[in-house]
Amino acid sequence: MPPPGSPFLDWFRGALGEPAAFQKEAWERQLAGASGLIHAPTGTGKTLSVWGGPLLRWIQQHPDRDAWASMDPVGPRVLWITPLRALAVDTRENLRRPVEALGLPWTVQERTSDTPQALRQKQRKKLPTCLVTTPESLSVLLSYANAEEAFRGLETIVVDEWHELLSTKRGTQTELGLARLRTFNPAVQTWGLSATLGNLGEAKDCLLGVDPPTRRAREGCRLAGPEDAGFELTTLLPGGSKGEVGDGVANRFPWSGHLGIVLLDAVLDALEPAASTLLFTNTRSQSEIWYARICEARPQWLGKVALHHGSIDRETRNAVEEMLRSGELKVCVCTSSLDLGVDFSPVEQVIQVASPKGVARMLQRAGRSGHQPGVKSRIIGVPTNALEVLDFAAARDAGNAREIESRVPLDRPLDVAVQHLVTVAAGGGFDAEAMKEELRTAWSYRHLTDEEFGWCLDFVVRGGESLRAYPRFERVVEDPDRPGFYGVGGQKVARDHRMGIGTITSNAMISVLMGSKRLGTVEENFVGFLKPGDRFVFAGHLVQLVSVRQMVAKVKRASGSRGNVPRWAGGRSPLSTQLAAAVRRRLDAAVAGVYDNAEMRAIEPLLRLQEDWSRIPRSGELLIEKVRTRDGHHHFLFPLLGRLVHEGLGALLALRLTRAMPLTVVVTVNDYGVEVLTDDPLPHEVGFWAEVLSPENLLEDLLACVDTGQLARRQFRDIARIAGLIQTGYPGENRATKHLQASSELFFDVFTDFDPDNLLLTQAKREVLERQLEVARLRASLESLAADEIVCVCPDRLTPLGFPLFAERLREQHQSSQTWEERITRMAAELEAAADRHRPRVK
Structure with a gap:
């Protein structure tokens, strides 16, 4: 521990009280030189547990407090990396x-893409004592020739919210910057x-990297803060108030979203007594709907209700965040854009x-309330369909058991390595052998082979095998006077490269302008279904489309109260492995007749009807339902493994079924199961299903799915952008994403035809397998299913x-949500009536 008379400790005790045990230990470890x-x-x-160390060290080195006022500002000592620009300002102030x-001669500044150009120019010449920045801005700083000199005095690096970066390419980019x-x-x-986070040991190893002499994870400590005070989850249920059992979930045939707004009055009752509430939704579309409905229902809250999501203009989001900090807002409807640690203590x-x-997501969001030690976090769940009532019950079980998801670091994404090589070449250059060893000190690249490094180097030097005839791909050049030493191929290459630094990729987005005011961005696919005059809800406004030109949608205010709501891609988050397992345990309990909390009692009618008409899926078995409607023959499989695994399983089933017989197959998935719709019935025999679900030849069949499904082609667009093959344009130049897609497809075809061993092609296929189809989890699931009993039933x-x-399948087939809702509502009512009349025999 630092001496009791330390000015920092005196300030801490006066402002915050006695330091926590983990804070004292962290300061001791930092003063001893540990990571x-x-x-x-x-x-x-x-925050203070890691900020105190550098402050205490400097104070010990400069004990004459009277001399501080006359000192020049201290040079760079601390680099603070944060995953979000929104966190940078808040962190800087803290x-x-x-x-x-204390009156220290320290400067604390942030540097992000929002930082004024004049300040960025000053920082290029001399960094502040502490710089708060993002992974992308760090890479930009490393791309300048004076990078080594600028960071020479650095003593401490802090990576905030590391769990948010881990398992992403931004995390890999951060690893390379640290190396x-x-x-x-x-x-x-x-x-x-x-x-x-579930895998803290691996997270530490990934952060600290590999020790070159030993080739093992660097030594470092893992410190735990105080045990949290726990969390409390209550679920709003139809027919009852918060925490109470109502009349049960009236609709025993759930469909996505149908309960959400039905519970609006119950949500308003929960909002009334609270001074401030964060109302989280999983998608931007949901946030738009809930914001509009709350404003309609409570016009007296005008000015005290706000909307916050990633497609809203940055200036508007900043204003909302400031209102949250000051306690001016009663309700903020938001998405994951407010998941992270901006300190909104009034919530x-x-x-x-x-x-x-x-x-983890539930606990993270719950933690936005009770934002202080010893205070229990509380969260209210609002199911949007009856099965989500089951999800909330399972989430409480898993949260209390601390069954938290792990985030696994990526393995050698070569597009990020290629980008980093150009960054370092621009930032003073590198020796090839030394650079190879430096890359291997980053955890994600610890298994990088000589061949892979050689390919990356060749790719940035001459464009690889198929692009060597085009000078623009010669981004890195060997110094003729220093064999094996490489620098950037000119200042224009360096400028162009800095414009494209980063690993964040997105779908085609169109700016939305109302007059001269920029409301934000919306996906090109959504606007593509609109014509001038159509109305839609965006950023809390009901607007009417005027025109679309050059990736800008011009709109004007519209009258009325309803309009289409944009649907953003990526909005369908999958059920995690931990939560899916907890759901399975809850279903097993229902089979045993255990309905021991409000949520389970609310959906008891649904589950008992499922058992009467078919069967509740049990552990150790795979339930397959076969039903015929006017649409064809439906085969419903219920592995309960989450959407991403089911997407891979659906693609696999479609391939294997069409190989086995002439067949038209339509596959639909959700978190609970897979629907296979065919014109003709599939065999009923258990052996047939065991064969099409076999884990044998999984990789070969999935690769065939990738090739025929164009998944790798689409994935390659992001890889090509990160690797620098295509550019998004200069500031003020809004290149249409369709042009980027066309360029990436051209490269994809060229590599496929003339450079089939191109490692970026291999990476595209691997990423589809690992991320989109979750091949490892799918293989484990198929192996588990192979040991399960297959139970086929044929409900009426x-x-x-x-x-x-x-x-869900009908939703995807209908462009008009109203037509879809009308048909689904009618069918659900018919099924409810049938359930009330009798219980059909299961064949």
């Missing part, structure tokens, strides 16, 4: 408080801050609309579990 990872609940003081209170900084200064300390309660989909009509899949 590590701190895992602690939100609001327990993680870090400044003790600096200003470069350690090359500049091998003694630099690295500390990470993390909240909810009194949190509401989660729709299934949380994961345990659609069952409570089959109906949501049926409805």
